[in-house]
Each structure stands twice: as C-alpha cells, then as structure tokens.
Amino acid sequence: SQELEQSPQSLIVQEGKNLTINCTSSKTLYGLYWYKQKYGEGLIFLMMLQKGGEEKSHEKITAKLDEKKQQSSLHITASQPSHAGIYLCGADGSGTASKLTFGTGTRLQVTL
Amino acid sequence: DTEVTQTPKHLVMGMTNKKSLKCEQHMGHRAMYWYKQKAKKPPELMFVYSYEKLSINESVPSRFSPECPNSSLLNLHLHALQPEDSALYLCASSQPPDRRDEQFFGPGTRLTVL
Numbered sequence: 001s002q003e004l005e006q007s008p009q010s011l012i013v014q015e016g017k018n019l020t021i022n023c024t025s026s027k028t029l030y031g032l033y034w035y036k037q038k039y040g041e042g043l044i045f046l047m048m049l050q051k052g053g054e055e056k057s058h059e060k061i062t063a064k065l066d067e068k069k070q071q072s073s074l075h076i077t078a079s080q081p082s083h084a085g086i087y088l089c090g091a092d093g094s095g096t097a098s099k100l101t102f103g104t105g106t107r108l109q110v111t112l
Numbered sequence: 113d114t115e116v117t118q119t120p121k122h123l124v125m126g127m128t129n130k131k132s133l134k135c136e137q138h139m140g141h142r143a144m145y146w147y148k149q150k151a152k153k154p155p156e157l158m159f160v161y162s163y164e165k166l167s168i169n170e171s172v173p174s175r176f177s178p179e180c181p182n183s184s185l186l187n188l189h190l191h192a193l194q195p196e197d198s199a200l201y202l203c204a205s206s207q208p209p210d211r212r213d214e215q216f217f218g219p220g221t222r223l224t225v226l
C-alpha cells in the first residue's frame with residue numbers, strides 16, 4: 001500500500017514569513033492532491049498535480065510535483081493567520097482515482 | 113451549489129443504539145465516499161460509491177452499513193458500535209473516479225460512542 005510522509009509534522013511561523021511543507025511517497029504518484037483542514041472540520045481542496053515537474057499556484061500558495069513523481073512540496077509566501085490549519089497531501093497512487101490515501105499531515109500555526 | 117452537507121453535526125450514541133449519518137450533494141457528482149478520521153490522524157477511506165453502486169469497501173466492520181439511495185444522497189447506518197468507533201466521519205463527492213478530479217468534502221459528523 002502507498003504511504004505518504006509529510007514534513008515537518010508541525011510548524012510555527014511568524015506572519016509574513018515564507019514556509020514549505022513536503023510530501024514524500026513510497027510509490028509513484030499518479031495524482032497528488034493538497035487539502036487544508038481546520039480543526040474538526042471538513043477538508044478544503046487546494047490543488048491537484050498530475051504531471052512530473054508540474055507547478056501550480058493559487059493566491060500565495062504554490063505546489064510542485066517533482067520529475068520522478070514521488071515528492072511534492074507546498075510553499076506559502078508571506079503567511080497570514082488565515083493560512084493556519086492542517087495541510088494534508090493525498091494521492092491515488094494505486095492508479096484508481098477513488099482510492100485516496102492521505103499523508104500524515106502538517107499542522108501550521110501563524111503567529112502575529 | 114458547490115457544497116456537500118452532512119447531518120447531524122454531532123452525534124452521541126450508546127453501543128446498543130441504531131443511528132444514521134446523512135450526506136447530500138447537488139453538484140451532479142456520481143462518486144461519493146465515506147471517510148473516518150480519528151483525532152490527530154489523516155482521514156481513512158471506508159467506502160466508495162460509483163454511479164450509486166458500492167465499488168470499494170475497505171474491509172470495514174459490518175456494524176457500518178452504507179447506502180446510496182440516489183445520486184445525491186449517501187447514508188451510513190450505524191449499529192452496535194464500539195467506543196473506538198468514536199471519530200469524525202467525513203463524506204465526500206467527486207466526478208466519477210476515472211476522471212481523476214478533486215473530491216469535495218463535507219464538514220463531517222463528530223460521533224461519540226459511549
């Protein structure tokens with residue numbers, strides 16, 4: 001079965017600082033999804049990457065999938081308190097888009 | 113309408129009770145999912161329905177019984193649960209799995225089993 005390891009597990013950054021979260025897969029990624037979750041709530045979709053070398057941006061968040069398709073990074077520029085939450089990467093590495101496996105999660109706190 | 117709704121928001125039940133969780137979407141999605149999330153853990157897939165048919169059951173105990181009455185509704189029937197079943201239950205929907213689109217998640221039902 002596919003395993004996704006995220007690093008760091010938790011992160012505290014000062015408002016305005018940049019940060020990067022990594023997601024490493026034990027197998028080739030066919031589709032990599034980034035979600036954000038506030039404590040005890042549903043997941044909010046951020047971005048999906050499929051092709052090796054692909055990079056997508058939305059507002060201040062940029063996600064990349066490396067060429068070998070086994071690692072992804074999520075970069076936040078000029079962090080804000082609204083960025084706080086748990087970031088989860090998800091993958092359908094089995095080749096079946098419905099079997100989404102999630103990473104271990106990264107808890108982000110943004111201090112004023 | 114781009115949201116998935118779940119009811120109830122919170123549920124407390126005894127081990128002998130029978131209850132149901134409900135999920136609804138009106139985005140025309142033909143795939144719907146149930147996930148279980150324990151505290152400080154990522155969500156884990158339980159069931160997948162594709163075109164109203166059960167396509168994936170991740171070896172979930174029979175005390176959890178899913179039902180998809182139509183393309184907009186998904187239920188999870190609960191019976192004789194154990195305290196370790198207490199968790200956040202998340203519903204999601206997407207276009208059919210072969211299209212590899214994102215899954216839209218509901219806010220979840222927080223279940224406590226006493």
